[in-house]
Amino acid sequence: xxxxxxxxxxxxxxxxxxxxxxxxxxxxxxxxxxxxxxxxxxxxxxxxxxxxxxxxxxxxxxxxxxxxxxxxxxxxxxxxxxxxxxxxxxxxxxxxxxxxxxxxxxxxxxxxx
Numbered sequence: 001x002x003x004x005x006x007x008x009x010x011x012x013x014x015x016x017x018x019x020x021x022x023x024x025x026x027x028x029x030x031x032x033x034x035x036x037x038x039x040x041x042x043x044x045x046x047x048x049x050x051x052x053x054x055x056x057x058x059x060x061x062x063x064x065x066x067x068x069x070x071x072x073x074x075x076x077x078x079x080x081x082x083x084x085x086x087x088x089x090x091x092x093x094x095x096x097x098x099x100x101x102x103x104x105x106x107x108x109x110x111x112x113x
Contacts, residue, residue: 008038008039012031078108082108085104085105
């Protein structure tokens with residue numbers, strides 16, 4: 001809490017205490033206009049920041065969903081590469097298969113960096 005807000009709160013609390021102790025109504029006491037303007041400005045700032053926070057939360061949610069989709073896609077690719085890299089193939093010519101497996105292993109090793 002800012003010093004200004006603490007001071008306004010203290011002043012207003014004191015004003016209420018005095019009014020109640022003297023059996024007066026609060027309408028007989030006024031809050032300082034500059035304090036009221038400052039409080040309004042603070043309330044507007046809070047509203048603005050709440051709106052920004054809501055916008056940023058929405059954007060964060062979009063990015064999290066996109067990241068999750070990419071993670072799932074990456075996992076599928078990893079599974080396919082592992083299958084290629086470490087499976088036995090009975091095809092000719094073997095050189096093509098060996099080269100393909102070598103490329104898949106290189107791609108998997110690149111993920112470990």
